[in-house]
Amino acid sequence: MYRCTSAQAVVLLEAGSLFPATTxxxxxxxxxxxxxxxxxxxxxxxxxxMVGSFLNVVIYRVPRGISVVRPRSFCPACKAPIRPxxxxxxxxxxxxxxxxxxxxxxxxxxxxxxxxxxxxxxxxVTAWQLQGxxxxxxxxxxxxxxxxxxxxxxxxxxxxxGGMIVDRVTS
Ligand SMILES: [Zn+2]
Numbered sequence: 001m002y003r004c005t006s007a008q009a010v011v012l013l014e015a016g017s018l019f020p021a022t023t024x025x026x027x028x029x030x031x032x033x034x035x036x037x038x039x040x041x042x043x044x045x046x047x048x049x050m051v052g053s054f055l056n057v058v059i060y061r062v063p064r065g066i067s068v069v070r071p072r073s074f075c076p077a078c079k080a081p082i083r084p085x086x087x088x089x090x091x092x093x094x095x096x097x098x099x100x101x102x103x104x105x106x107x108x109x110x111x112x113x114x115x116x117x118x119x120x121x122x123x124x125v126t127a128w129q130l131q132g133x134x135x136x137x138x139x140x141x142x143x144x145x146x147x148x149x150x151x152x153x154x155x156x157x158x159x160x161x162g163g164m165i166v167d168r169v170t171s
Contacts, residue, residue, distance in 0.1 A: 041127045048122025049089035051156055052115035059114065059163035077105035089115040114163050121155045
């Protein structure tokens with residue numbers, strides 16, 4: 001049985017205040033060493049933000065029959081290519097205040113919402129799936145990867161489908 005030291009318990013409580021929504025749903029993780037658990041959730045969240053950025057491309061292009069690979073990201077209003085620095089999930093939308101750098105046309109808040117939602121969903125699914133895991137027992141972290149991956153693909157598909165429906169209804 002894994003018992004946490006008082007120092008780890010403090011980290012545990014801090015994790016609860018950092019991710020209140022997550023810990024409210026999954027409960028405090030008590031088995032896996034806290035730092036690795038937090039790290040895994042944080043990495044999943046960052047990956048989720050980047051996947052959300054790609055889902056925005058999918059949501060815009062798939063219903064229009066445009067390839068999701070080429071051409072590179074462009075502004076739907078002026079068709080100007082989007083520079084890599086203006087394509088950072090969440091951050092770029094906020095820094096540009098939801099407007100194209102080139103033509104100042106408003107960029108739908110859907111882009112921000114899909115990125116944020118995907119990141120939060122990835123973080124929460126990972127927190128849920130990895131809670132209670134110890135790396136020392138026979139069932140290793142890697143045994144949980146297939147189910148975790150399947151769930152992450154599922155939530156991403158749901159976000160993409162939801163985004164296409166919202167786009168269709170609102171445009
Ligand atoms: Zn533009």
